[in-house]
Amino acid sequence: MNQGGRTFRRIDTGVATASELRLEKLRRQVAYLEERSPFYQGKLRDAGVGVRALESLESLVRFPLTTKQEIRESQEAAPPLGRHACVGLEQVVRLHASTGTTGRPSWVGLTVRDVEIWTQLTAESFRTQGIRRDDIVVHAAGLTLFVGGLPVQDAIERIGATFVPIGTGGSEKVLGAMRTLGRTVLHCTPSYALYLAEWLRAREIDPRSLRVRKLTCGGEPGAGQPAVRAQIEEAWNAPVTEGLGNADMAPVIWGECEHQVGMHLTGGEWVYAELIDPETEEPVPWETGVEGELVYTALERECCGLLRFRTRDRLRVVGMDCVCGRPGPRVRCIGRTDDMLIVLGVNVFPAAIRDVVAELQPRTTGAMQVVLPEPGPRVEPPLRVDVEHAPGVRDLDGLRGELETRIRERLTIPARVTLVGPGSLPRSEMKTALTRIEETR
Ligand SMILES: [Zn+2]
The missing domain is CATH 3.40.50.12780 (ANL, N-terminal domain)
Structure with missing residues (x-):
């Protein structure tokens, strides 16, 4: 029993130490930003918060959020690293770029x-x-x-x-x-x-x-x-x-x-x-x-x-x-x-539709694309989805019906599926585009 008590205390202390350590790191980080980052100096001052407001890790919720757009603007205002950066290029040993699914890439400097x-x-x-x-x-x-x-x-x-x-x-x-x-x-x-x-x-x-x-x-x-x-x-x-x-x-x-x-x-x-x-x-x-x-x-x-x-x-x-x-x-x-798309008020991620299509293998190849008449997120129902059927599938009407039923049952939205031949949708070696905007002629 003594053994058990000791073990329990040790684990308990370990957890407390880990979160105390993280709180200490956070305090040091916020103090560092207050000292060196013009972007965060202004942002924290405007929000009326600072290192003194950090009694626990949870008190971070009182701090303002930072968006990708702000980081992009920060770099445009003070290229190349931005107003949020805390050191100059002379201390940077490597630069990466965040490709950003939205907008231009931005530099990420590392010491x-x-x-x-x-x-x-x-x-x-x-x-x-x-x-x-x-x-x-x-x-x-x-x-x-x-x-x-x-x-x-x-x-x-x-x-x-x-x-x-x-x-x-x-x-x-x-x-x-x-x-x-x-x-x-x-x-x-x-x-x-x-x-x-x-x-x-x-x-x-x-x-x-x-x-x-x-x-x-x-x-x-x-x-x-x-x-x-x-x-x-x-x-x-x-x-x-x-x-x-x-x-x-x-x-x-x-x-x-x-x-x-x-x-x-x-x-x-x-x-x-x-x-x-x-x-x-x-x-x-x-x-x-x-x-x-x-x-x-x-x-x-x-x-x-x-x-x-x-x-x-x-x-x-x-x-x-x-x-x-x-x-x-x-x-x-x-x-x-x-x-994310919004169909009849329901949030729909194209990746979830891909999973439904993948379920119907081997009759589908797993490849699909949502076709949008105009950029989202709002889409008029039914949601149009192109799906590749596998070679040699005979009952295409049955497959189409099954796909539409599963999408309606799983994601609670109406869909209109068009079956296309195997290999006809684009393949990617990086990230697959699960949606495309319809070309109008
Ligand atoms: Zn695990």
């Missing part, structure tokens, strides 16, 4: 210390996803400027695993690596995992014959959606886990463990994560079943500090503990605010 923290934090996600020293990781995702490029290399090498930098557009090289290096891990977007499987089959190579050990996916939603994940795992005969990060905050802040039941916050030592209601901006508590927009605060950042940064990523909390023993929420990313 030696920032690079080190990104390396530790990204490595923590890949460790959680089961990457070990003896793994050979074939990196078939962007390498240039992209935060999911060189920082992933740093992290994989930090773990002691082998990093194979192929980048995008190199399917021949990926195949060569898989054939000569033995069992490999494929790191890529879920779109590319599916694209490469099709590319191989078109060359009469079964992806399963390449004996990939596992796939770590990220860069877009998809790998966490049940039917899309099943499609990738079936194609490669290997398990899929996913990670999630943010170009402005850090490369990979979440990682899914080998139990494959949603992502853990693996970067919590360096990044404080909150959920908010995207309409009211009110905080949403971390509880099973809730959905909200993810908001990040950097706890240790020398160049580009960010407080309560709105990511526009929508998360769903799928649980609050895990058989692996890691505490805290398990999450899925269900889409981005920028992609």
